[in-house]
Amino acid sequence: MAVSYTGVVTVTGEGRNGGRVTASDGHLTTALAIPKELGGAGGATNPEQLFAAGWGACFLGAVRRAAAERKVRLTNTAITVEATLHHGDDGEFGLSAVLNLELGGVDQETAAELGDAAHRLCPYSKATRGNIPVTVNATAVAVAA
Template sequence: MHPAQVLRRPLTARVMKGAVGRYTHFPNKFHQRSIITLKDHVYFKATAGGPGRNGIVKSYGDSPLELKMSMPKVAGGKGDGPNPEQLLAMGYSSCFLGALQLAAARASKKEMAENAKVHTVVFLGHPDAPNMDGFGLRAEVIVEGCPDDAIIASAHEFCPYSRALQYGADVSVMKA
C-alpha cells in the first residue's frame, strides 16, 4: 500500500478501547509485557494545538521550542514543516547516542563512541493484525562508528527511548 493511502485510512473508536500500551500483538496471540514505572523523575512538558497534525507544538523548560507541524508530502500534506515521527527519530537518535557514549565510558572504552553516529528511522503504518485498527510505529536504530556489539547492546538496554518502545511506558490520558 502506498504511504499516502496508509495515512488516509480512517480511524475508528476501536483505537481508544482495549489494552492499549500494555500488550503487543503477535499473530494469533497477545503477549503481555511489563510496564516501566519511575521511582524518581524529571519532567518535560509540551503542548500541541491547531488543526490536526498541521498545528503548532510547543515545549517548555530550559530551552523552549515552538514548531509549526505539517503532514508530510508522502501522506498527502504540504510537507512544509516537521512531523511527529521526525521529532521521535531525532529524539531517539540523540538519546541513543548519549546512552552509547555512557556505555562506552562505563566499559573503559570511551574512545569507541567519541565519533559515533546514530541513525534512527521511524516507520508509521497500519498494523498487520486484522483486529487492530489505527496506526503503529516501528523504529530502526543504526549505529555507525562503534564496532563493539556489547557497548551497543548495553546502550540499547540503557536508552529510555529503547526501554519505552521495548518494555512499554506508563501512559496516562486525562481530560483537562
C-alpha cells in the same frame, strides 16, 4: 523513583495536520504538517521526526554511558533513526524503528556490544521494548584523517 526532569510541550491546532509544538521553556517551537508522502502539504516537521530525534539523542547518551562503563574511548558517534508509521489492513496505525549507529575508534564487535548495551540502557528503547519492532544496526567506522 525520583524525578530527574520533565519535558513539557503543548501541541495546539490540528496536531500533525497544521498544528504547532511549543516547549514550556521556549527552546522548541515548530509547526507540524502531514508529510507529502502521506498526502499532506509537507513543509514542516511531524511526530515521527520528533520521536526519531528524541530517541537518537537519548540513544547516543546511552552509548556514551556504555562506553564509559567499559572504559572504551569513542572517537566519534552518529546515529540515524528511522521511525516508520505503518497503516495496517485493520485501519490501525503502528510504528517501527531502525537505529543505524556509527561508532569510531572501535572494532565491529565492540560497536555491536555498545549498541546492544545502549539499547538496554536508553529510556526510549525501554519504553518501546516489546511494543514495536526495533532494529539496531551498529557499525564501526573509520575516522577520516
